[in-house]
Amino acid sequence: MILTVDVEYDWGYETLDNLVFLRGLFDFLDDSDSSATVFIAGNIAEKVEEVGVSKRVEIASHSMTHPYMRTLTEEEVLSELQESKVMLEKVFNTKVHGFRAPYFMPPENLWILLRDLGYTYSSSLVAGRFPGKYNNKISNRPFEKDGIKEYPIQGAKLLKTPFGFPFMRFLHPFSKVFIPNELYMFYYNLSELLEKRPGPKEPIYTRLLYGIRRGRKARKILYNFLNENVPTKSIRDSGL
Secondary structure (H helix, E strand, C coil), X not given: CEEEXXXXXXXXCCCCHHHHHHHHHHHHHHHCCCXXXXXXXXXXXXHHHHHCCCCCEEEEECCCCCCCHHHCCXXXXXXXXXXXXXXXXXXXXXXXXXXXXXHHCCCCCHHHHHHHCCCCEXXXXXXXXXXXXXXXXXXXXXXXXXXXXXXXXXECCCCCCECCHHHHHHHXXXXXXXXXXXXXXXXXXXXXXXXXXXXXXXXXXXXXXXXXXXXXXXXXXXXXXXXXCCCCECHHHHCC
16 A cells, blocks of 8 residues: 655644654654655745654655645746755755645646656546546546656545545544555545644635544554555555
């Protein structure tokens, strides 16, 4: 199973309390001989570097400022893609190949722009997204798009919704019924492990949906699931 983790400011706040959970991720990777891809917003790269990053982690871009990219001009999208790539490569002294659009809401021309800027893959789409423009049109496995490899989030079994930690927390303990038979990718956001709920800057649906089973409950659900699916792989190490 490919493991991907999104890292940005705490949801709805200008704080980075969520970074405390990076150590738990690194310990898990070491203990289980695993690897993971971590999508980092460029504007917090230096703060993440202060915590330190495991050699078992592949660094990828989660944009520069984590905006809703479909509302941006092409010039603004280019800036988000280019500036984050430059920042991450400089701070972590590594080559950045991958990108994930914030909120899984990519602009139509994302893949062409990624190709032109030297990215080789994206993980920005959701199979069976509900609701959403791409509902029922996206493969559950990696595919080529405009010269870029797309690694979509797969849909949950029996439901037209993305399978990841938000879904797992929302329906726990019944979420086990909806785990895909062939689980190829899983994602979570470090902010989901915080005790505090999403702040007032987030939309109301985010505050309601992502406010369920937080803190210790969330961590227990996540760590049990990960331990049942070791070893995990980064996108770089997956061979897909």
